[in-house]
Structures are given as structure tokens and as C-alpha cells.
Amino acid sequence: MGRRAQNSVTAHAVALPSGASGALGRVLRLLDFAFRWFFGIALAIGVVWGTVTLEQFFINDKRFALPGPPEPGTLSDSFVIEGSLHASEAQITDLFLRDFGRSIYLCPIQERRRRLLGIDWVRNASVSRIWPNRIVVRVWEREPVAVVQVPGPDTAMLYSLIDADGVLLDPRRVTRLALPVISGISPTDKEASRRERVKRFLRLQSELGSEMANISEVDLTELDNIRVVRVMDGRALTLMLGNRDFQVRWQSFLDNYSEIRKRLGNASVLDLRLRDRITAVATEELRDE
Structure with a gap:
């Protein structure tokens, strides 16, 4: 009898109304949210403060300053x-x-x-x-591939250097450089145009190989008709090579030069583009004769 009474009292003491239990849960969740929100804000503030402090340390600490040159015209060791x-x-x-x-x-x-x-x-x-x-x-x-003649003031010709990308380079810092001379390129040309001309020149150079040493100038004015100047027997000959088969046309000229000289003795411009013949191009020199 006494035990039953005790159990009844105990059960009555721990029972909570359903409404009170729900309210307590909401309070706990609210406190948890507030804590997380406060912790997140505090963490963000801490990160920002730490970042700013570290940045100011790198900016203001004299150990990170780049020393200047000890005197004008010299370089700093740093x-x-x-x-x-x-x-x-x-x-x-x-x-x-x-x-x-x-x-x-x-x-x-x-x-x-x-x-x-x-x-x-x-x-x-x-x-x-x-x-x-x-x-x-x-x-x-950049690596220069040729010396280029460029028009200057008062019809004077100036010299520059040019690389494989068609970029003109200041030659004044180069003391000695054995490179072929090209013409037909202007500083006012678009870089893409200069690049295409240099590309065509490099193909010519690749096909002719060691024979390039015998060429004094390459004229790239007309991409479809490259002209080269070669001195033969003390005379400067301009040879029209077109835009392909450079080596074949060049070798044909060398193989037939003796005959060419007999037939076209005074010609200074020769067209090598035809497959079965080499012809002289009319010039003022020929017309005067």
C-alpha cells in the first residue's frame, strides 16, 4: 500500500504539460541559433582583423622594403x-x-x-x-632573324632588326650580328602583316640553306613574288622567285647561268617563276639599249 502511494507521487512530480515542453525546446533552439550567429560574427571579425593586421605588418615593417640603388646609374643588390x-x-x-x-x-x-x-x-x-x-x-x-631596311625621313633608309613574330627591334644595343638583309617591311604595317612576311622569308631561308650567304638582299614587298639580289661576275642580279619552289628555281638558275649570260647578257632582273624557261624583265637599262 505504501509503495503504491510512493510511485503515484513520483509519477506526478516528473510529468510536464505538453505546451511547456514545446516552449522550452523553442527557447533552447533560439539560444543555440543565437550562439552560432554570435560565434560566426565573432569569427568573421577575428579573421578580418587578423588579415588587416597581417597586411599592415607586411606593408609597414621596414624589413620588407625594397632597397633602392646605392647611387644613380647602378642596380640595387635586392x-x-x-x-x-x-x-x-x-x-x-x-x-x-x-x-x-x-x-x-x-x-x-x-x-x-x-x-x-x-x-x-x-x-x-x-x-x-x-x-x-x-x-x-x-x-x-626576342631573337632577330634579319636586318630590315625601313623608310626614314627624306627618303633615307634606316636599318632595324626583326624577329620571327614580325616585331621590329632597336639595333643600337647589338654590336655584331651577321644576318640577311630584307626590305618591303614598314613600321606602319600591322604586326600580322609583318609576321606573315617574315614567315615567308624564313621558308625561303630554310629551302635555300647555305646559299643564303650568297644573297645580299631579300625583297618582301610582294608576298607572291619574292625577289632576291645576288652578285654574279661583279653584277647585281635581281631574281624573281615567286612564292614557292624556291630551291628548285634557284638551282635551275645556277645550272643554266652560263647560257643565261650568253642570251641575256645585260639583263639585271630575271624571272625564274616559269617552269621551262628563265626570262629577262624589261628595265630602264634594257630600254636604253
Whole structure:
């Protein structure tokens, strides 16, 4: 009897109304959401604060400042240029003048690389931060394939260099370079046009091989009719090679030169494009005769 009474009292003490239980659950969920929200905000603030603090450390700490040159006209030991043979080191250094004396963290790497690619001799470039306070610039230079005659003021002819991409290069930084001379290219031509002409010249060079040493000039004015100048017996002959079969036409000229000289003795321009014959092209010299 006593045990039954005790059980009845105990059961009555732990029972909760269904409404109160639901309210408690909502309160707990609300507290959990508030805690998570507060923790997330605190974490975000902490990350932002930490990032700003770290960034300011990299910007303001003197250990990360790029030292400038010890005196004008010299290079800083902390600013290294690699691979530059013809590209002007002074021109490269000028692009980084704003970076001397401040943290290398502030150096806009991609912007500096983009401006490096604007230098004529630079084909490719990389810029690297070397912590704590060094900048290394690596350049890959363009390789000239020919000397090009370009029209200058007052009908004067100037000389430049040109690479396989048709980019004109300043020749003043080159002391000695044995390259063929080409004409028919202008600085005002679009780069794609210059590139196509150089491509045609390189094919000619590949087909003729060692015979290129005997050619004093290649005229690329007409892509469909490349002209070359060769000195034979003390006379400069202009040979019209067309746009294909360069080696075959050249060899035909050499094989038949003795006969050509007999028949076309005073001709200075010869057309080699026909399969079965070589003809003289009328010039003022021939007309005068």
C-alpha cells in the first residue's frame, strides 16, 4: 500500500504539460541559433582583423622594403635582372622606380610584367617576390632573324632588326650580328602583316640553306613574288622567285647561268617563276639599249 502511494507521487512530480515542453525546446533552439550567429560574427571579425593586421605588418615593417640603388646609374643588390642581353636594364629598372623604398608586398606583379612585355626586345618575362626584400625580374629576349631596311625621313633608309613574330627591334644595343638583309617591311604595317612576311622569308631561308650567304638582299614587298639580289661576275642580279619552289628555281638558275649570260647578257632582273624557261624583265637599262 505504501509503495503504491510512493510511485503515484513520483509519477506526478516528473510529468510536464505538453505546451511547456514545446516552449522550452523553442527557447533552447533560439539560444543555440543565437550562439552560432554570435560565434560566426565573432569569427568573421577575428579573421578580418587578423588579415588587416597581417597586411599592415607586411606593408609597414621596414624589413620588407625594397632597397633602392646605392647611387644613380647602378642596380640595387635586392633588385635582380636575369636574362637581359640586349634589352635595356635602365628601361627595365625605370618600370620599378615606384617600388623602391616600399614593401615588396605592394609591388603589383602582374602590372609590372605587362609593362615589361611592352619593351621591344622582351618576348616573355616573369617578376617574383623573394622575401623578405628582393625582387627578381627574369626576361626572355626576342631573337632577330634579319636586318630590315625601313623608310626614314627624306627618303633615307634606316636599318632595324626583326624577329620571327614580325616585331621590329632597336639595333643600337647589338654590336655584331651577321644576318640577311630584307626590305618591303614598314613600321606602319600591322604586326600580322609583318609576321606573315617574315614567315615567308624564313621558308625561303630554310629551302635555300647555305646559299643564303650568297644573297645580299631579300625583297618582301610582294608576298607572291619574292625577289632576291645576288652578285654574279661583279653584277647585281635581281631574281624573281615567286612564292614557292624556291630551291628548285634557284638551282635551275645556277645550272643554266652560263647560257643565261650568253642570251641575256645585260639583263639585271630575271624571272625564274616559269617552269621551262628563265626570262629577262624589261628595265630602264634594257630600254636604253
